Amino acid sequence: MKTIYNPTPKEWAALTRRPTITTESLNESVSTVLKQVKERGDQAIQNYASLFDGVQLEDFCVSKEEIQEASKQVSEEIKQAITVAASNIKKFHQSQIITEAKVETIEGVTCWRKSVGIEKVGLYIPGGTAPLFSTLLMLTIPAQLAGCKEIVLCTPCNKQGKVNEVVLYAAQYLGIDTIFKIGGAQAIAAMAYGTEAVPQVYKIFGPGNQYVTKAKELVQTQGVAIDMPAGPSEVLVIADEQADADYIAADLLSQAEHGTDSQVVFVTTSKQKIAEVTEALETQVEQLPRKELAKQTLTNSLMIELSTLEECIAFSNEYAPEHLILNIDNAEQYIDLVVNAGSVFLGAYSCESAGDYASGTNHTLPTNGYAKSYSGVSVDSFVKKITFQKLTKQGLKNIGKTIEIMAEAEQLIAHKNAVSIRLKKLSNE
Amino acid sequence: MKTIYNPTPKEWAALTRRPTITTESLNESVSTVLKQVKERGDQAIQNYASLFDGVQLEDFCVSKEEIQEASKQVSEEIKQAITVAASNIKKFHQSQIITEAKVETIEGVTCWRKSVGIEKVGLYIPGGTAPLFSTLLMLTIPAQLAGCKEIVLCTPCNKQGKVNEVVLYAAQYLGIDTIFKIGGAQAIAAMAYGTEAVPQVYKIFGPGNQYVTKAKELVQTQGVAIDMPAGPSEVLVIADEQADADYIAADLLSQAEHGTDSQVVFVTTSKQKIAEVTEALETQVEQLPRKELAKQTLTNSLMIELSTLEECIAFSNEYAPEHLILNIDNAEQYIDLVVNAGSVFLGAYSCESAGDYASGTNHTLPTNGYAKSYSGVSVDSFVKKITFQKLTKQGLKNIGKTIEIMAEAEQLIAHKNAVSIRLKKLSNE
Numbered sequence: 058m059k060t061i062y063n064p065t066p067k068e069w070a071a072l073t074r075r076p077t078i079t080t081e082s083l084n085e086s087v088s089t090v091l092k093q094v095k096e097r098g099d100q101a102i103q104n105y106a107s108l109f110d111g112v113q114l115e116d117f118c119v120s121k122e123e124i125q126e127a128s129k130q131v132s133e134e135i136k137q138a139i140t141v142a143a144s145n146i147k148k149f150h151q152s153q154i155i156t157e158a159k160v161e162t163i164e165g166v167t168c169w170r171k172s173v174g175i176e177k178v179g180l181y182i183p184g185g186t187a188p189l190f191s192t193l194l195m196l197t198i199p200a201q202l203a204g205c206k207e208i209v210l211c212t213p214c215n216k217q218g219k220v221n222e223v224v225l226y227a228a229q230y231l232g233i234d235t236i237f238k239i240g241g242a243q244a245i246a247a248m249a250y251g252t253e254a255v256p257q258v259y260k261i262f263g264p265g266n267q268y269v270t271k272a273k274e275l276v277q278t279q280g281v282a283i284d285m286p287a288g289p290s291e292v293l294v295i296a297d298e299q300a301d302a303d304y305i306a307a308d309l310l311s312q313a314e315h316g317t318d319s320q321v322v323f324v325t326t327s328k329q330k331i332a333e334v335t336e337a338l339e340t341q342v343e344q345l346p347r348k349e350l351a352k353q354t355l356t357n358s359l360m361i362e363l364s365t366l367e368e369c370i371a372f373s374n375e376y377a378p379e380h381l382i383l384n385i386d387n388a389e390q391y392i393d394l395v396v397n398a399g400s401v402f403l404g405a406y407s408c409e410s411a412g413d414y415a416s417g418t419n420h421t422l423p424t425n426g427y428a429k430s431y432s433g434v435s436v437d438s439f440v441k442k443i444t445f446q447k448l449t450k451q452g453l454k455n456i457g458k459t460i461e462i463m464a465e466a467e468q469l470i471a472h473k474n475a476v477s478i479r480l481k482k483l484s485n486e
Numbered sequence: 487m488k489t490i491y492n493p494t495p496k497e498w499a500a501l502t503r504r505p506t507i508t509t510e511s512l513n514e515s516v517s518t519v520l521k522q523v524k525e526r527g528d529q530a531i532q533n534y535a536s537l538f539d540g541v542q543l544e545d546f547c548v549s550k551e552e553i554q555e556a557s558k559q560v561s562e563e564i565k566q567a568i569t570v571a572a573s574n575i576k577k578f579h580q581s582q583i584i585t586e587a588k589v590e591t592i593e594g595v596t597c598w599r600k601s602v603g604i605e606k607v608g609l610y611i612p613g614g615t616a617p618l619f620s621t622l623l624m625l626t627i628p629a630q631l632a633g634c635k636e637i638v639l640c641t642p643c644n645k646q647g648k649v650n651e652v653v654l655y656a657a658q659y660l661g662i663d664t665i666f667k668i669g670g671a672q673a674i675a676a677m678a679y680g681t682e683a684v685p686q687v688y689k690i691f692g693p694g695n696q697y698v699t700k701a702k703e704l705v706q707t708q709g710v711a712i713d714m715p716a717g718p719s720e721v722l723v724i725a726d727e728q729a730d731a732d733y734i735a736a737d738l739l740s741q742a743e744h745g746t747d748s749q750v751v752f753v754t755t756s757k758q759k760i761a762e763v764t765e766a767l768e769t770q771v772e773q774l775p776r777k778e779l780a781k782q783t784l785t786n787s788l789m790i791e792l793s794t795l796e797e798c799i800a801f802s803n804e805y806a807p808e809h810l811i812l813n814i815d816n817a818e819q820y821i822d823l824v825v826n827a828g829s830v831f832l833g834a835y836s837c838e839s840a841g842d843y844a845s846g847t848n849h850t851l852p853t854n855g856y857a858k859s860y861s862g863v864s865v866d867s868f869v870k871k872i873t874f875q876k877l878t879k880q881g882l883k884n885i886g887k888t889i890e891i892m893a894e895a896e897q898l899i900a901h902k903n904a905v906s907i908r909l910k911k912l913s914n915e
Contacts, residue, residue, distance in 0.1 A: 134891050135891055135892070135895050137888075137891075138887075138888045138891040138892050138895075139892070141592075141885065141888045142888055142892060144591075144592075145591035145592055145595070145885070148589060148591045149589050149591050149597045152586060152587060152589045153586065153599070155584055155586075157581060157582070157584075158581060160577060160578050160581045160846065162573075162574035162577045162578050162845060162846035163570075163573075163574055163846075166574070166840070166845050166846065168578045168845055168846045168847050170582070170864070171821070173824075173825055173826075175858065175859050176825060176826070176858065188895075188896065189896060190892075190895070190896070191892055191896060223895055259858040259859040260859045274707050277706075278703055278707070278715075280715055280854065280855070280856060281859075282856075282859035282860060286707075286709055301911070303907055303911075304904075304907065304908060307900070307903050307904040307907045307908075308904050310900040310903070310904075311898070311900040311901045311903065311904040313900065314898060314899070314900040314901070315898075341903070341907075344903075345899055345900050345903070346897075346899050347899070347900070351900065388876075389876070392600070392874065395602075395872065396602055396605060397602075397605070397870075398872055399872070399873075400872065400873040400874070400875070401872060401873070401874045401875070402875055403874060403875065403876040404876055404877070405908075406877040406878060406879055406881065406882040406908060407875050407876055407877040408877075408882075408904040408905060408908065409901075409904065410889050410893055410898075410901040410902070410904045410905055411595070411875065411877055411882070411885065411889060411905070412873070412875055413889075413893075413901060414888065414889045414892045414893065414901075415885045415888045415889050415892065416591060416595050416597055416875050416877065416885065417589065417591035417592075417595065417597045417875075418597050418873040418875055419873065423870075425709065426709070427709060427711075428870065428872075429604065429605065429688040429870075430604050430688040430689045430710075430711035430870065431711060431870060432869075432870045432871040432872070433871075433873060435599070435871060437866065437871070440861075441826075441852075441857065441858075441859065441860060441861045442861040442862075442864065442866070443824065443827055443828070443829065443830060443857075443861070444828075444829040444830070444841075444847040444848065444862060445821065445829070445830045445832060446829070446830070446831055446832065446836050446840065446841055446845050446846075446847055447817075447818070447832040447833055447836055448833070448835040448836040448837075448840055448845065449835060450835055452835065453835040453837075453840070456570065456574070456840065456844045456845065458567075459566075459567045459570045459571055459843065459844045460839050460840060460842075460843045460844050462563050462564055462566075462567040463564070463567050463568070463571060463619075463620055463843045463844065464839055464842075464843065466564050466567075466617075466619070466652055467617065467618060467619070467620060468775075469740070469743060469744075470743070470774055470775050470776070471736070471739040471740040471742065471743040471774050471776070471780065472740045472743070472838075472839040472842060472843075473839070474736050474739070474740070474770070474773075474774070475733075475736040475737050475739075475740040475837040475838065475839045476837060476839055476840070478732055478733065478736045478770075479733060479736075479834075479835060479837065482730070482732070
């Protein structure tokens with residue numbers, strides 16, 4: 058890792074900059090996939106499955122038999138873990154459901170908001186080496202709590218046409234039965250436009266490779282909502298002198314194993330801790346099956362010494378990390394200083410993997426500095442909040458003049474007239 | 487208006503389709519503006535101000551003197567109206583600030599969320615014939631309630647370099663003092679990238695013409711958040727037999743005057759009402775200063791008869807209107823049927839212009855069917871919700887095994903190790 062001692066705030070901007078991801082070149086190829094799926098539906102999906110994934114599919118829909126078969130292959134241990142994690146995720150996300158009070162802003166004028174689940178949502182779960190069934194929990198549970206009526210799941214299959222068994226078991230456990238074996242940009246296209254087999258949805262969630270990300274970005278410009286812009290995963294650990302270097306190293310490595318584009322940053326007030334963590338990293342990394350990957354990630358990563366914990370958090374705010382670990386004494390005392398972060402882990406025992414899997418918080422979080430303006434996924438992500446208002450006769454009399462004056466000042470006379478015509482009739486009553 | 491009697495649900499899809507807005511051709515010209523401003527900053531803005539708006543500007547920043555001068559030109563009547571509207575908007579939006587409780591998902595594992603204002607936000611207020619100072623209220627008040635630290639306002643000036651006086655007065659009233667005389671795509675670029683004069687922001691809000699809309703769409707793909715995708719304004723009125731045809735016509739016209747791309751839809755259970763509203767429209771439209779515009783909008787608009795109120799609302803849900811007026815008896819009884827709408831107006835006296843200006847609800851709402859997945863602007867739009875978690879030793883012991891099993895099943899061994907290394911040390915204590 059690159060080590061920087063006491064950089065000045067002017068130098069922070071350069072240190073917080075992520076590597077630029079150029080996806081311009083993908084524009085054309087992904088646009089073609091979208092266009093083909095939009096025009097030719099299932100036929101296009103079949104072609105791409107054969108072309109990109111080397112799999113011949115007559116039917117993308119995962120059958121009940123396949124789901125039952127998958128369930129048999131999953132160990133009781135994993136099933137039990139999913140049950141515990143799902144329970145915690147549900148408990149935390151339930152607390153996000155709030156009924157807001159009606160507000161009488163002025164006598165006779167009552168306004169309120171109501172959360173209504175987005176009717177049709179699409180979830181994408183990548184396949185590949187690591188089957189992210191945990192992400193399926195993180196997206197499905199809030200969707201169900203929000204009251205989404207139709208949940209469509211797309212996930213790729215292998216060359217034999219099989220979907221990962223734990224993903225299928227988790228889907229069954231959660232009660233999702235609309236599952237399609239479709240991966241990549243064509244999956245996003247299928248859910249965005251609808252095909253003969255795949256229902257159209259209004260919002261698409263979930264991680265994916267650069268093709269999936271580009272497809273989500275493009276359908277968003279066509280009016281289909283998406284969860285958030287994507288970027289490589291990252292962690293920033295702030296530690297003081299009391300922190301255990303082994304814990305810090307383990308937390309940094311848990312991010313580093315994601316891929317070489319992952320970001321790992323260690324910020325501390327202690328020069329000694331930098332030395333200890335460097336040593337702990339060297340020992341621990343050798344024990345990892347993905348050690349080559351992790352080592353390469355560490356090469357691009359940063360260790361920074363700063364004078365005070367306040368300065369460390371100020372640096373973190375400029376970086377705006379997806380995950381922020383405050384492995385410091387009395388971490389709670391520093392909460393109000395945190396302005397930009399996706400999710401914050403307090404103290405020595407709140408490791409990032411707790412939030413990744415089972416503590417209850419959501420692991421779909423803003424990366425790449427987007428934590429400056431975006432929140433992670435929550436029940437909010439799956440609802441629209443509709444405003445309602447009711448004016449009584451007296452209410453309209455109370456604010457009618459105000460509306461008339463403002464509408465006239467904006468030269469919108471028909472807006473004014475909608476009030477005037479009512480006030481006139483009311484005055485004749 | 488086109489009148490359709492009892493269309494079958496199969497015909498609804500065609501009736502709810504909005505005219506397609508093709509903005510592909512704008513891509514290149516707006517991309518050039520963005521690139522120029524990004525590279526050349528203020529110099530590029532000066533050039534575009536001269537080229538597009540015919541105004542030579544040395545300094546874009548609105549001075550204190552200009553603001554004071556503007557304030558003198560605004561009538562007491564308008565100032566008073568702004569005070570009333572702002573008070574109601576504030577009262578309603580205040581109710582959206584909620585502190586969520588901490589949740590102990592399992593013994594020793596505590597999770598919670600905290601709303602933190604987006605530090606830097608940019609507001610765009612269009613100029614042109616109708617100076618939308620009401621939109622400035624609708625964006626600034628929730629931004630301030632959310633705790634946004636820096637609010638930047640861009641709004642175009644006229645050829646003499648003057649900004650509309652009511653917009654300046656409203657800005658002063660609200661306490662905004664970072665105001666730039668910049669319009670169009672170059673204003674969006676300035677706020678997205680920052681220039682010598684204009685601070686960079688993390689999220690951009692506000693309406694605008696097709697260039698502004700395209701610029702917002704493009705900077706969004708570059709990671710700058712925006713309020714929501716844009717489209718022409720629209721209203722859908724549902725009325726029963728008891729409704730006053732004059733009110734319905736006035737509400738339809740208040741939308742029709744916005745522009746020929748506006749959408750106006752009237753849905754009713756009463757054939758008689760269609761005849762009455764048609765007549766009322768003919769009378770009222772003649773009295774409007776923008777009557778040519780309104781007449782043209784009406785030509786493209788729809789009147790639909792359906793059998794029951796439930797069917798009318800089902801049609802509205804498929805249309806997903808920005809504004810929905812339920813001018814029916816006991817409108818409150820139908821609230822739970824409304825699934826897709828931006829803002830809903832209940833009963834005879836809740837005209838759309840009440841919500842446009844002064845009742846307290848926000849008028850920045852999803853158009854073009856986006857109400858299926860997007861909410862209107864609220865305090866939520868100006869915050870990020872950061873999750874926090876604290877695990878005690880016991881907490882980690884309670885969920886450690888679950889995390890280890892799930893991480894291993896996802897083949898993320900370093901994630902597992904971050905737990906194992908802690909559990910091991912704890913067991914030795």
